[in-house]
Amino acid sequence: NAGVTQTPKFRILKIGQSMTLQCTQDMNHNYMYWYRQDPGMGLKLIYYSVGAGITDKGEVPNGYNVSRSTTEDFPLRLELAAPSQTSVYFCASSYGARSGNTIYFGEGSWLTVV
Amino acid sequence: GENVEQHPSTLSVQEGDSAVIKCTYSDSASNYFPWYKQELGKRPQLIIDIRSNVGEKKDQRIAVTLNKTAKHFSLHITETQPEDSAVYFCAARGSNFGNEKLTFGTGTRLTIIP
Numbered sequence: 001n002a003g004v005t006q007t008p009k010f011r012i013l014k015i016g017q018s019m020t021l022q023c024t025q026d027m028n029h030n031y032m033y034w035y036r037q038d039p040g041m042g043l044k045l046i047y048y049s050v051g052a053g054i055t056d057k058g059e060v061p062n063g064y065n066v067s068r069s070t071t072e073d074f075p076l077r078l079e080l081a082a083p084s085q086t087s088v089y090f091c092a093s094s095y096g097a098r099s100g101n102t103i104y105f106g107e108g109s110w111l112t113v114v
Numbered sequence: 115g116e117n118v119e120q121h122p123s124t125l126s127v128q129e130g131d132s133a134v135i136k137c138t139y140s141d142s143a144s145n146y147f148p149w150y151k152q153e154l155g156k157r158p159q160l161i162i163d164i165r166s167n168v169g170e171k172k173d174q175r176i177a178v179t180l181n182k183t184a185k186h187f188s189l190h191i192t193e194t195q196p197e198d199s200a201v202y203f204c205a206a207r208g209s210n211f212g213n214e215k216l217t218f219g220t221g222t223r224l225t226i227i228p
């Protein structure tokens with residue numbers, strides 16, 4: 001199993017550009033998450049999904065969109081990038097809360113908006 | 115929503131001594147409490163977790179205690195070693211539909227002094 005795979009690992013965006021961070025997992029997890037981590041700070045939840053076709057907002061959803069068309073994939077879309085979106089983005093996944101709680105993280109995507 | 119507070123934000127201990135990191139949570143419905151270790155530039159890695167039906171769990175030099183009544187839980191690292199230097203995050207999560215989100219504390223930067 002590859003676990004949780006994120007791409008790209010590094011990206012520089014200009015203000016106003018858009019991009020999609022890709023996330024895929026091969027563990028058949030139904031829960032998937034996107035977190036952002038600003039330098040020296042903790043992890044803040046952007047969006048999460050409890051299964052294909054279902055998504056919900058986390059703490060800091062503004063400026064982002066997600067979709068979950070399959071169990072494996074959970075892309076994060078940044079529209080009109082702003083310097084405040086400079087951060088490290090982590091995708092994560094887990095089984096349903098009742099059947100197992102361990103959350104596995106991808107390696108992270110470093111995004112700089114200039 | 116859940117709110118997790120973590121203390122201290124930085125902690126320095128002599129090699130071989132013990133380290134204790136404490137967290138409090140606000141949502142009494144939370145029932146899963148993992149601890150993650152994050153080394154510089156890496157993803158968070160689960161080091162130990164505890165469920166609400168257990169008061170204490172130990173894994174070699176690492177232990178976690180949970181006080182549900184007081185809504186706090188702690189990480190204990192004994193016989194600290196240089197490789198324990200990292201940022202540690204506590205988190206809390208529920209299992210009911212609508213509170214499956216994992217909410218993180220703000221992190222503790224642990225430095226082991228040789």
